[in-house]
Amino acid sequence: MKDLYVKNLPVGIFDSGVGGLTVFKEIRRFLPKENLIYVGDLARVPYGSKSPGLVRKFSLQIASFLNSLGIKSLVVACNTSSATSLELLKRRFSFPVIGVIEPSVEEALKEGRRIGIIATPTTIKSGAYQKAILKKAPEAEVIAFPAPLLVPLVEEGWIEDPITLQVLKRYLSPFKEKGVDTLILGCTHYPLLRDMISKEMGEEVRLVDSATSTAYRLKQLLSRLGLEGGEGREEFFLTDDPERFHNLAVLFLGRKITNVKVIDLEEENER
Amino acid sequence: MKDLYVKNLPVGIFDSGVGGLTVFKEIRRFLPKENLIYVGDLARVPYGSKSPGLVRKFSLQIASFLNSLGIKSLVVACNTSSATSLELLKRRFSFPVIGVIEPSVEEALKEGRRIGIIATPTTIKSGAYQKAILKKAPEAEVIAFPAPLLVPLVEEGWIEDPITLQVLKRYLSPFKEKGVDTLILGCTHYPLLRDMISKEMGEEVRLVDSATSTAYRLKQLLSRLGLEGGEGREEFFLTDDPERFHNLAVLFLGRKITNVKVIDLEEENER
Numbered sequence: 415m416k417d418l419y420v421k422n423l424p425v426g427i428f429d430s431g432v433g434g435l436t437v438f439k440e441i442r443r444f445l446p447k448e449n450l451i452y453v454g455d456l457a458r459v460p461y462g463s464k465s466p467g468l469v470r471k472f473s474l475q476i477a478s479f480l481n482s483l484g485i486k487s488l489v490v491a492c493n494t495s496s497a498t499s500l501e502l503l504k505r506r507f508s509f510p511v512i513g514v515i516e517p518s519v520e521e522a523l524k525e526g527r528r529i530g531i532i533a534t535p536t537t538i539k540s541g542a543y544q545k546a547i548l549k550k551a552p553e554a555e556v557i558a559f560p561a562p563l564l565v566p567l568v569e570e571g572w573i574e575d576p577i578t579l580q581v582l583k584r585y586l587s588p589f590k591e592k593g594v595d596t597l598i599l600g601c602t603h604y605p606l607l608r609d610m611i612s613k614e615m616g617e618e619v620r621l622v623d624s625a626t627s628t629a630y631r632l633k634q635l636l637s638r639l640g641l642e643g644g645e646g647r648e649e650f651f652l653t654d655d656p657e658r659f660h661n662l663a664v665l666f667l668g669r670k671i672t673n674v675k676v677i678d679l680e681e682e683n684e685r
Numbered sequence: 686m687k688d689l690y691v692k693n694l695p696v697g698i699f700d701s702g703v704g705g706l707t708v709f710k711e712i713r714r715f716l717p718k719e720n721l722i723y724v725g726d727l728a729r730v731p732y733g734s735k736s737p738g739l740v741r742k743f744s745l746q747i748a749s750f751l752n753s754l755g756i757k758s759l760v761v762a763c764n765t766s767s768a769t770s771l772e773l774l775k776r777r778f779s780f781p782v783i784g785v786i787e788p789s790v791e792e793a794l795k796e797g798r799r800i801g802i803i804a805t806p807t808t809i810k811s812g813a814y815q816k817a818i819l820k821k822a823p824e825a826e827v828i829a830f831p832a833p834l835l836v837p838l839v840e841e842g843w844i845e846d847p848i849t850l851q852v853l854k855r856y857l858s859p860f861k862e863k864g865v866d867t868l869i870l871g872c873t874h875y876p877l878l879r880d881m882i883s884k885e886m887g888e889e890v891r892l893v894d895s896a897t898s899t900a901y902r903l904k905q906l907l908s909r910l911g912l913e914g915g916e917g918r919e920e921f922f923l924t925d926d927p928e929r930f931h932n933l934a935v936l937f938l939g940r941k942i943t944n945v946k947v948i949d950l951e952e953e954n955e956r
Contacts, residue, residue, distance in 0.1 A: 444951075456735070457729065457735065457739055462927065463840075464727070464728065464925055464926075465925050465926035465928070467926065468728055468925050468926065503690050531906075562837065562840055562841050563834075563837055563838065563843075565836055566833065566837040567834065569833075570833050570834055572834075576851075577848065577851050577852055577855070580847075580848050580851065584848070616775050626893065630863055654739050655736035655738065655739065656733055657736070659733065680951050
């Protein structure tokens with residue numbers, strides 16, 4: 415009976431905002447039956463330009479909230495959180511915790527040797543991608559640059575837009591100059607710009623995003639632990655009013671979202 | 686003695702982040718002797734795309750913190766906070782509270798009749814500028830549009846940049862089409878783009894920003910209440926690590942900042 419109870423617990427997924435829905439979408443594709451709970455920290459988004467210590471605090475608050483609801487596994491669907499907080503969350507909780515960095519790095523190293531990483535300033539500064547690559551492939555060449563404007567551009571809905579193309583040209587030029595063979599899209603917003611990035615980098619450059627590889631990793635993990643279960647339920651918790659979330663959710667998830675609740679993590683933590 | 690004590694209390698100034706430093710700069714210019722305390726909520730910046738209720742909560746937390754330190758007056762140097770929270774703060778505290786909207790509107794109406802407002806989405810949606818204008822000048826024509834990308838562009842340091850010019854051209858075109866005679870820069874980040882905006886709008890369009898008019902309003906208020914005083918002290922409280930703040934502060938204030946402390950407003954509120 416205990417086993418069935420645990421199997422039917424949801425998988426927790428969180429992000430600073432809407433970006434993690436690209437990961438949610440892939441998880442749903444790979445695991446149609448699992449119960450999923452998503453937390454988007456719209457009250458404090460974005461994380462990518464905030465300090466590592468603060469991102470760790472926010473991540474811990476969210477994971478504690480999900481822990482209080484009861485989850486069987488946690489997916490940190492935010493690159494900045496994964497880069498700064500994954501080890502802390504793994505130490506702190508008994509359920510398995512998956513970040514988005516390891517799966518991307520593994521995917522990138524399948525063929526890549528000269529690997530570019532484009533991500534938020536805090537993710538790049540953390541060095542988490544760089545370290546993960548060099549740990550597995552000390553001979554790899556790593557080129558990392560931040561791209562702070564891509565998140566606001568995607569959230570403004572300026573996709574397939576000439577201005578966004580100009581911004582991409584500027585951010586991508588150092589990667590082109592260095593001749594990367596693989597480019598990791600190190601932020602969950604960037605898959606929405608994938609076509610434009612691919613056109614700009616050229617077809618010979620492999621683009622790796624964390625959504626698919628992380629979802630696949632979760633599927634493997636649940637299978638290995640015999641934890642598959644659920645009835646396909648979905649629940650969304652947001653830390654700010656979801657009006658804007660609903661429009662963006664359609665952009666990221668390709669469909670409307672129901673069953674949304676607004677929570678106050680500061681109050682949750684005082685309980 | 687009581688009087689002297691109150692006169693020497695600092696003026697509190699707050700913003701969601703660094704933008705309010707444009708107001709701080711003008712206050713320092715008009716009132717070189719006043720003691721000033723600045724709070725920048727870098728942990729939760731930006732406010733401009735968050736819900737009005739959440740911005741009210743954040744604004745109240747900051748004002749309560751400043752109240753606990755002791756201030757003789759409060760300047761809400763953030764348009765989004767002023768648009769959503771000014772009435773609440775005025776009701777809640779006994780010290781006089783000044784926002785950035787009223788002073789701008791008064792300045793705009795000196796000559797303007799067809800008035801444009803460019804600001805963050807939450808400021809525009811609040812209707813605060815529109816209402817303030819129509820209350821004073823029911824015959825005025827008001828044209829308001831949001832410009833969510835300008836804050837990230839300024840914070841990326843892309844000022845006098847061809848990409849920023851393209852973004853401005855897009856955001857400013859409805860104001861040009863409607864033939865505004867005055868444009869209110871309804872966000873404390875926008876004065877840094879003033880020259881570009883002026884070039885794009887044409888010299889005949891008057892640009893109004895809140896920094897100067899708000900600082901002048903504060904000077905009048907302190908004089909009227911006989912509250913002038915101080916020794917020119919400055920103190921800065923930030924809700925996140927100031928590394929990024931220091932670089933941006935030079936951009937906004939034109940000089941380096943010292944005497945910076947990092948605070949946790951959630952913990953402050955529990956005391």
